[in-house]
Amino acid sequence: MKMSEKVLEIEKINEKLTERNGFMANCQRLIDTEDDETFLSVFSTIPDFPVGYASAEKAMALISGKWKYTILRRIFIRRRMRYSELKKSLEADGITDNMLSSSLKEMVQAGLLTKTIYAEVPPRVEYSITAKAIELYRIILRLAMWYITYEKKELQELLEAAETKDL
Amino acid sequence: MKMSEKVLEIEKINEKLTERNGFMANCQRLIDTEDDETFLSVFSTIPDFPVGYASAEKAMALISGKWKYTILRRIFIRRRMRYSELKKSLEADGITDNMLSSSLKEMVQAGLLTKTIYAEVPPRVEYSITAKAIELYRIILRLAMWYITYEKKELQELLEAAETKDL
DNA sequence: CTGAATCCTAAACGATACTG
DNA sequence: CAGTATCGTTTAGGATTCAG
Numbered sequence: 001m002k003m004s005e006k007v008l009e010i011e012k013i014n015e016k017l018t019e020r021n022g023f024m025a026n027c028q029r030l031i032d033t034e035d036d037e038t039f040l041s042v043f044s045t046i047p048d049f050p051v052g053y054a055s056a057e058k059a060m061a062l063i064s065g066k067w068k069y070t071i072l073r074r075i076f077i078r079r080r081m082r083y084s085e086l087k088k089s090l091e092a093d094g095i096t097d098n099m100l101s102s103s104l105k106e107m108v109q110a111g112l113l114t115k116t117i118y119a120e121v122p123p124r125v126e127y128s129i130t131a132k133a134i135e136l137y138r139i140i141l142r143l144a145m146w147y148i149t150y151e152k153k154e155l156q157e158l159l160e161a162a163e164t165k166d167l
Numbered sequence: 168m169k170m171s172e173k174v175l176e177i178e179k180i181n182e183k184l185t186e187r188n189g190f191m192a193n194c195q196r197l198i199d200t201e202d203d204e205t206f207l208s209v210f211s212t213i214p215d216f217p218v219g220y221a222s223a224e225k226a227m228a229l230i231s232g233k234w235k236y237t238i239l240r241r242i243f244i245r246r247r248m249r250y251s252e253l254k255k256s257l258e259a260d261g262i263t264d265n266m267l268s269s270s271l272k273e274m275v276q277a278g279l280l281t282k283t284i285y286a287e288v289p290p291r292v293e294y295s296i297t298a299k300a301i302e303l304y305r306i307i308l309r310l311a312m313w314y315i316t317y318e319k320k321e322l323q324e325l326l327e328a329a330e331t332k333d334l
Numbered sequence: 335c336t337g338a339a340t341c342c343t344a345a346a347c348g349a350t351a352c353t354g
Numbered sequence: 355c356a357g358t359a360t361c362g363t364t365t366a367g368g369a370t371t372c373a374g
Contacts, residue, residue, distance in 0.1 A: 001332070001334055002334070003334055006329065006332060006334060009329045010326065010329050010330060013322055013325055013326045013329060014326070016322055017319060017322050017323070017326070020315050020318065020319050020322070021319075023311075023315060024312055024315055024316075024319075027308045027309075027311055027312045028312070030304075030305070030308055031305050031308050031309065036298055036301045039301055039304075039305075040243070040246060040296075040301070043243055043244065044244055044245075052311060052315070053240060053311075055311045055314040055315050055318070056236065056307050056308070056310050056311035056314070057236060058314055059310040059311060059313060059314035060227065060230070060231070060236075060310065062314075063227070064227070064231065065366080065367085066366085066367070067367095069223065069224060069227075073220060076207070076210055077210065077211055078211075079207060082335085082336090083335070083336050083337075084335060084336075087336090094368090096367090096368060096369070096370090097336085097337065097338090098337095098338085098339090098367085098368070098369080098370090099367070099368075100337090101336075101337050101338075102338095102367095104337095105337095111317065117336095121335095122335045122336085123335055123336060123337095123374085124335075124336090125335080125336060125337085129207075131203055132317055134203045134206055134207070135313055136313055137197075137206075138197070138198050138206075139306065139309050139310055139313060140223050141194045141197055141198050141223070142194075142198065142306050142309065143223050143226040143227065143306055144190075144194060144219060144220075144222045144223035144226060145191055145194045145195070146226060146302055146303055146306060147222040147223070147225055147226040147229075148187050148190060148191055148219070148222050149191075149302075150278065150299055151187065151222070152184060152187050152188075152191075155180055155183055155184050155187070156184070158180055159177065159180045159181070159184070162173065162176045162177050162180060163177060165168070165173060167168055167169070167170055167173060232346080232347090233346085233347070234347095249355085249356085250355070250356050250357075251355060251356075254356090261348090263347090263348060263349070263350090264356085264357065264358085265347085265348070265349080265350095265357095265358085265359090266347070266348075267357090268356075268357055268358075269358095271357095284356095287355095288355095289355045289356085290354090290355055290356060290357095291355075291356090292355080292356060292357085335374100336373100336374090337372105337373085337374085338371105338372085338373075338374095339370100339371080339372075339373095340369100340370085340371080340372095341368105341369085341370085341371100342367100342368080342369080342370100343366105343367085343368075343369095344365100344366085344367080344368095345364100345365085345366075345367090346363100346364080346365075346366085347362105347363080347364070347365085348361100348362085348363070348364090349360100349361085349362080349363095350359100350360085350361085350362100351358105351359085351360080351361105352357105352358080352359075352360095353356100353357085353358075353359095354355100354356095354357090354358100
């Protein structure tokens with residue numbers, strides 16, 4: 001490897017880091033806006049940044065699928081679980097080995113779970129949650145709250161309609 | 168409708184509201200925890216509440232699919248767009264009428280967009296964003312930031328590896 | 335016990351044509 | 355202009371079997 005190649009590689013990484021720092025700053029600016037009008041004004045001033053937008057999609061892809069969120073929740077309760085415990089815990093929901101193992105593999109790959117293999121007979125494998133998964137879960141909680149907030153508004157309307165209903 | 172039925176209906180709605188208020192409070196408690204250890208401790212004390220957990224999945228379902236997030240982003244820039252504008256704007260990405268119209272329909276149904284039909288010839292239809300969509304977008308931005316934070320860590324490691332690499 | 339491999343089904347997606 | 359209807363394709367998910 002030549003000196004010039006090394007410099008080029010370092011430059012390339014630094015460029016990516018700079019891009020991402022800029023995107024992070026813009027995200028924070030948007031989140032911090034106090035009202036919707038300001039949000040939209042700021043939004044329209046931010047240049048299109050495909051790499052940043054793709055990151056939201058990639059993040060959602062990491063927890064997409066029918067089982068990942070359910071699996072994550074189970075492990076959160078116990079902090080770490082072995083394969084058979086998870087299987088037993090999720091059997092009532094109808095999960096198959098196929099889905100469980102492939103979901104676990106993807107979540108380990110995504111850095112949401114840590115897989116520990118113990119050299120025992122019979123083999124023991126444990127999955128534990130990572131700090132990255134906990135941070136993600138905080139955001140998922142916000143999503144849940146967002147959904148419920150609007151569900152509550154609908155329920156309030158139903159309530160008022162029911163209370164004023166003629167007999 | 169009898170008096171007893173009306174009372175029963177009101178009671179049922181109030182029960183649902185109480186459930187959701189409890190879930191919201193627990194969500195907030197979790198989000199407010201300062202460190203991961205506290206998060207997990209609190210998490211394990213919270214009783215299982217399927218309705219609440221389902222809400223996170225429902226929220227994610229509202230923006231799942233190949234096009235919804237992309238469409239939302241486009242409309243955010245302009246605040247309101249007509250069908251043909253959206254179509255033209257997304258044609259380079261390869262969207263078809265089929266996907267665009269069905270996605271729009273679902274997003275209107277979800278309360279993320281408002282559809283306005285103008286009684287003109289030729290017909291004019293505009294889609295505008297709602298306050299609900301803006302609140303959702305703030306959360307999506309947090310997801311993006313979460314993803315990029317860990318991507319940056321990986322880039323930092325690559326950078327260090329590149330800098331210490333022998334020539 | 336902890337999965338991977340195979341095959342099959344159902345749902346999402348895409349291409350094309352057509353309409354009020 | 356703003357869609358819908360139809361049909362073909364791709365992919366996610368499920369059932370079953372087998373292996374280290």
